[in-house]
Amino acid sequence: MPPRRYRELYRSEGAAQAEISGYQLSLVPRPKTATASDGAGGFGWQVHAEIEGHEVDTDVDVLVWSDIVQDSMEPSIAETYWQMVRTAWIYFSTGTLRRLMWLRKGPVIAALYPVGMLVLQAALAFIVALFIARLGQGGVARLGLTSTWGAALAALVFWAAGLVAAAMLLRWFRRQDGRLFVYYLMHDYAHSAALRGAYAPELEQRIAQFAGEIAVALSDPRYDEVLVVGHSSGAHVGVSVLADVQRSGLAGRHAVLGFLSLGQVVPMVSFLPEAHRLRRDLRDLSGRGDLCWVDVTAPGDGCAFALCDPVAVTGVSPPQKRWPLVISAAFTQTLSPARWAALRWRFFRLHFQYLCAFDQPGDYDYFQITAGPRTLENRYRTRNPSRSRIDVTASKYTSVGG
Numbered sequence: 363m364p365p366r367r368y369r370e371l372y373r374s375e376g377a378a379q380a381e382i383s384g385y386q387l388s389l390v391p392r393p394k395t396a397t398a399s400d401g402a403g404g405f406g407w408q409v410h411a412e413i414e415g416h417e418v419d420t421d422v423d424v425l426v427w428s429d430i431v432q433d434s435m436e437p438s439i440a441e442t443y444w445q446m447v448r449t450a451w452i453y454f455s456t457g458t459l460r461r462l463m464w465l466r467k468g469p470v471i472a473a474l475y476p477v478g479m480l481v482l483q484a485a486l487a488f489i490v491a492l493f494i495a496r497l498g499q500g501g502v503a504r505l506g507l508t509s510t511w512g513a514a515l516a517a518l519v520f521w522a523a524g525l526v527a528a529a530m531l532l533r534w535f536r537r538q539d540g541r542l543f544v545y546y547l548m549h550d551y552a553h554s555a556a557l558r559g560a561y562a563p564e565l566e567q568r569i570a571q572f573a574g575e576i577a578v579a580l581s582d583p584r585y586d587e588v589l590v591v592g593h594s595s596g597a598h599v600g601v602s603v604l605a606d607v608q609r610s611g612l613a614g615r616h617a618v619l620g621f622l623s624l625g626q627v628v629p630m631v632s633f634l635p636e637a638h639r640l641r642r643d644l645r646d647l648s649g650r651g652d653l654c655w656v657d658v659t660a661p662g663d664g665c666a667f668a669l670c671d672p673v674a675v676t677g678v679s680p681p682q683k684r685w686p687l688v689i690s691a692a693f694t695q696t697l698s699p700a701r702w703a704a705l706r707w708r709f710f711r712l713h714f715q716y717l718c719a720f721d722q723p724g725d726y727d728y729f730q731i732t733a734g735p736r737t738l739e740n741r742y743r744t745r746n747p748s749r750s751r752i753d754v755t756a757s758k759y760t761s762v763g764g
Contacts, residue, residue: 363428364428365405365424365426366405368424368717369389369405369407369422369424371714371717371718372389372407372409372422372717372729373389375717375718375719375728375729376389376409376719376729376733378718378719379719379720379723379727379728379729380411380729382719382720382721382723383723383727383730385411385412385413385414385730386410386411386412386413387409387410387411387413387729387733388409388410388411389407389408389409390407390408390409390410391407391408392406392407392408392421405423405424405426406421406422406423406424407422408420408421408422409422409732409733411729411733411734413730413733413734413735414730414734414735414736416734416735418733418734418735420732420733421585422732423575425572425575425603427565427568427572427596427599430553430562430564430565430568431549431550431553437549439532439533439536442480442545442548442549443480443484445548445549445552446476446477446480446548446552448552448556449548449551449552449555449556450477452555452558452634453473453555456558456634456635456758456759457758458633458634458635458758458759461629461633461756461757461758462629462630462633462756464756465629465667465670465675465752465756466667466668466670466752468663468664468665468666468668469627469630469664469665469666469667471664472547472664472665472709473547473551473630475544475547476543476544476545476547476548476551477548479542479544480544480548483531483532483535483544484532486531487528487529487531487532488528490524490527490528490531491521491524491525491527491528492524493524494520494523494524494527495520495521495523495524497520543710550595551630554595554630554631555631555634557636558634558635558636558637559631559632559633559634559635559636559637559638559640559759560636560637560638560639561602561639561640565599569599569602569603569606570606572599572603573603573604573606573607573610576588576590576603576604576607577607577610579617580607580615580616580617580619581615581616582616582617583616585616585617586617586618586737587617587618587619587620587737587738588617588618588619588620589619589620589621589622589731589732589737589738590603590604590619590620590621590622591622591623591624591732592621592622592623592624592626593623593624593625593714593716593717594624594625594626594627594665594666594713595627597623597624597625597626597627597628597657597672598626598627598628598631598632598640598672600621600623601621601623601628601640601643601644601647601672602639602640602643604619604621604647604653605642605643605646605647606643607619608646608647608650608652608653609646618653618654618737618739619652619653619654620653620654620655620656620737620738620739621647621653621654621655621656621685621686621738622655622656622658622731622732622738623655623656623657623658623672623686624658624659624716624717624728625658625659625660625663625665625666625713625714625716626657626659626666626667626672627665627666627667628640628644628667628672628676629667629670629672629675629676629756629757630667632644632672632676632757633676633756633757633758633759634759635758635759637759638761638762638763639763641676641678641759641760641761641762641763642678642762642763644672644673644676644678645673645678645679645680645762646680647673647685648673648678648679648680648683648684648685648686649680649682649683649684649685650684650685651684653685654685654687654737654738654739654742655685655686655687656686656687656689656738656742657671657672657686657687657688657689658689658690658691658716658726659688659690659691660690660691660692660693660712660715660716661690661693661750662693662694662702662706662712663691663693663709663712663713663715664709664712664713665709665710665712665713666713668690669688669690669748669750669751669752670688670751670752671686671688671751671752671753672686673685673686674752674753674754674755675752675753675754675755675756675757676755676756676757676760677755677756677757677760678760678762687742687745687747688747688748688751688753689725689726689742689745689747689748690748690750691715691716691720691726692724693705693712693715695722695724696720696721696722696723696724696726697715697720697721697722698721698722701721716728725741725742725745
């Protein structure tokens with residue numbers, strides 16, 4: 363989503379959660395900063411809250427990297443179909459798809475959704491082209507054309523008309539992608555898999571930029587905590603950013619560091635053969651004692667690897683592994699029965715529920731975590747990991763490179 367959509371979501375859902383939970387929360391616009399993560403002016407806002415008897419002020423920065431993926435979303439329809447074939451081949455030929463399916467079927471089905479829909483759209487387009495061509499041939503037969511050249515020309519004209527109609531249908535499907543998300547998801551998966559798990563140079567550059575911004579914030583005496591939140595694909599980017607931050611040494615650090623990963627799909631990348639960098643970052647970050655990492659998913663979210671410890675299932679747990687603390691947002695318990703019934707089959711909306719209000723929040727409240735008086739570590743100091751978590755190695759590839 364664009365950064366402004368995240369702000370609107372925080373504003374509306376934060377107000378709803380504050381009313382449900384009985385605290386105060388308000389947003390204040392903030393001017394763009396000169397240290398822009400997106401190259402054109404940073405985007406963020408301020409939050410003022412009164413929670414648990416304390417007044418808290420929070421600066422929120424959106425670290426934008428969606429533009430890198432969006433730049434890969436311009437290909438033609440034909441190029442998108444080539445991306446589909448290439449991406450499917452990478453996951454099939456490396457054995458990664460089978461491992462992912464064994465781990466959690468939901469996110470794999472979500473990954474196969476754009477493939478199935480693109481195949482279906484192509485099949486419908488072919489049927490339309492065939493129907494028009496056959497209709498035209500029937501018309502030629504009824505006209506009783508005796509000239510071989512005349513009949514062939516007429517057939518060619520109707521086949522051309524059929525192909526034009528098929529192309530128009532495919533273009534119509536693409537215009538509907540704001541509702542179907544077929545091209546969006548296909549380009550997203552294709553971008554992640556293009557280098558078989560390795561990061562593209564432009565993403566490496568953005569990760570380095572984010573790490574620099576976070577290091578600056580950690581040394582700012584105004585802040586008690588710097589909390590990094592990574593949702594969905596942002597979770598594995600956040601892992602690499604924070605691994606780089608920790609390796610930098612952080613001299614003069616004032617704030618404590620927290621990492622909240624939500625609805626993560628880390629195995630989609632970490633299970634690929636060339637994901638050495640991500641696997642090394644997972645291993646290194648999971649053993650650090652100078653941060654707190656909490657991973658929140660929910661079995662009701664069919665687009666996430668729910669309750670899968672991203673470090674353990676990737677097979678890179680260090681001897682002194684500390685993180686992440688894997689817990690469940692438990693949608694069936696934290697959403698009212700009516701709301702759960704309304705959202706249960708809206709898979710993409712449920713994938714964003716972590717950033718929204720809950721009717722009956724347990725110990726996961728996104729707005730208390732991001733704008734409350736307690737640090738992530740203090741909030742979950744005595745919390746045990748979910749008993750249903752999956753922490754067995756499932757990846758075929760566990761190398762972390764040199």
